[in-house]
Amino acid sequence: MDAAKKVAVIVGGGSGMGRATAEQLAAQGSTIAIVDLPDGRGPEAAEALGATFHPCDVTDEQGVEAALEAVLAAHGAVHIAVNTAGGGVSKRTISKNGPLPLAEFRKLIELNLIATFNLNRLQAWHMSKNEPDGNGERGVIVNTSSIAAFEGQIGQVAYTAAKAGIAGMSLTMARDLGSLGIRVMAIAPSLFATGLLEGAPEEIVKELTKDAAFPRRPGQPVEFAWLVESIVKNPMLNGQTIRLDGGQRFAPK
Template sequence: MEVAKKVVVVAGGASGMGRATARTLAGQGAVVAVLDLPSSAGADVAAELGGGATFHPCDVTDAEGVETALAEAVEAHGALHVAVNTAGGGVSRRIISKDGPMPLAEFRRLVELNLVATFNLDRLQAWHMSRNEPDEGGERGVIVNTSSIAAFEGQIGQVAYSAAKAGIAGMSLTMARDLGSLGIRVMTVAPSLFATGALEGASEDVIATLTKDAAFPKRAGLPDEYAWLVEAVVRNPMLNGQTIRLDGGQRFAPR
């Protein structure tokens, strides 16, 4: 799918990989709608992007709020062709600690934030895309989700996060099969450690320790590198139903 003149929704687009993706796709002529928390820099990002970009505040764990935000984005721009979902996060907590077993509510919270919220975005985004007229290749839309290499080799303390991110990766093929008859593709990117969030201001020594197991380059990934892969996914119609690791050959050690 060509990027120019397409409507792109980026959930989590106010910072990090989402912001870089919004900037990259807007630079290729897309019209971007940023979804992020009301307290985020989403309005500033939309203003910086220009080209009619808009900001629609919502919390991805609020199902009704997400539905409203997406409907407002489609109303503002007339359609939805590309959806990129980067919202999520996690904390480290062992199953058993000196305080006892991990609270079940904590596991549920992380699965809700990462897996359930992603699926909710996907189902609503796919619905809007299904209303598009197909292009000359029969394509109506592209959905790109964000997993993590923790889905495949989660570290100690990442059981909830790994389970949620593995679920996102596991949805790709089935969702692509579900939506294939509508001309909607589904892909997932599984990044390693990227220079976003708390890691953005980490020292070189900390980064070197965390990335020592990478093949090359031995550094944190850059948000733009995520964005470049998303652009390639959107442009290449044969990329569908799979998860691409974006990790410089890194495999997480147990800790």
């Protein structure tokens, strides 16, 4: 899909990999709509890019629906959707205090997996109403998994389950939507220079990335954005999860 003159919705676009993706697609001529928390950096990013900002908590089902309807009202369509919102905490299946509270497991599944599917089902519905381009394509969805989906570390049981679910949805959803000309992909990053890692001491960063093949450093947000751009451009990229990890494999801890 040619990103020029297409509407791209970047969920989590106020910072990190989401913002870098918004910048990259804007440079390709996309019209950008940023969906992010109301008290985050979304308004600042939107102003810098000439984008629209749509406040939303991705765990709020009705709020997500309203935010996407607002995107449609502002721009008339959704062609590209990149979903980067999510997060996690480290807690083992059991600890000296007992088993992991089920509510905490559910909370991470809700934030990462269920919220992603809710976004996808609504984004795909809006894309299905687009006129197909010359190649029969109506839309591209890019979700964010993690290499923790494949080798989660100690304490990442809930996060791993959620990110593995995102990876697992790719092919099935691509098959669901293929007849409509809508592609679905996921990216599984390793450690990236976003959030807490962005300001971490150098010695800690070196320790966390020492097992990578090359480069032995955190990924840069723009490197995630470059892959998104490639996915959007290349119609043969569909139904899979691409690791973006410099050859890193997580150790148990």
